[in-house]
Amino acid sequence: MKIERIHHVAYRCKDAKTTxxxxxxHLNMDFVLAIAEDKVPSTQAPDPYMHLFLDAGNGNILAFFELPNSPDMGRDTNTPEWVQHIAFKVDSVQTLEDTKARLQAAGIDVIGVTDHTIFKSIYFFDPNGHRVELAADVGTPQMYKALDACKWEMLEEWNQTKRAPKQAAWMHDKSLAAPQ
Structure with missing residues (x-):
């Protein structure tokens, strides 16, 4: 078996219409589908929900569930808020900068543009408290090749030491030379 692509990624939302x-x-997504049931199809549990589907481009679907009978939404307090996020690719750094300005004009706090060497990003939160990242690729073929060449070595080193391996430290340490 080989997975073709992500069919959809689902998150919980506080309010379906607002989401x-x-x-x-703000992200120019198309609203493509809504499903509502009084029972969960997989478990038959009586739990009414609204399930929403938004087109995130190229067949990638971002979905949400509003669960009115469940306790208020929270988040995993043991995980820093920067960890759990969804990242969407955009076509350019100019798009990042334009979107940042538009989001800020709408009163949305935006972090970035953050330089990750092989891509640049902005970060913000949706109305449900989910962290969203927009990223524009800027790396060179040599950079991606260098990262590909060391990925297994880095994973093994991390697995043994639980310390950040340094093979790709050039990505965030600008004093180090990036692969040419």
Whole structure:
């Protein structure tokens, strides 16, 4: 078996209508499908929900569930808020900068543009408290080749030491030379 692509990624939302309107307005996603049931199809548990699907481009679907009978949404307090996020690729750094300005004009706090050497990103939160990243690739073929060449070695070193391996330290340490 070989996975073809992500069919959809689902998150919980506080309010279905607010969530759809926010993603349509701020990230230009198309609202493609809504499913609502009184019972969970897989378990038959009585739990009404609204399941929303938004097109994140190229067949990638971002989905949400509003669960009105469940306790208020929280987040994993043992995980820093910067860890759990969804990242969307955009076409250019100019798009990042333009989107940042537009989001800030709408009153949305934005972090970045953050330089990760092989891509640049901005970060912000949706109305449900989910962290969203927009990223524009800027790396060279040599950079991607160098990262590919050391990925298994880095993983093994991390597995043994639980310390950050240094094979790709050039990505965030600008005093080190990036692969040419």
């Amino acid at each position: 759809v309107e926010w993603y349509v307005k």
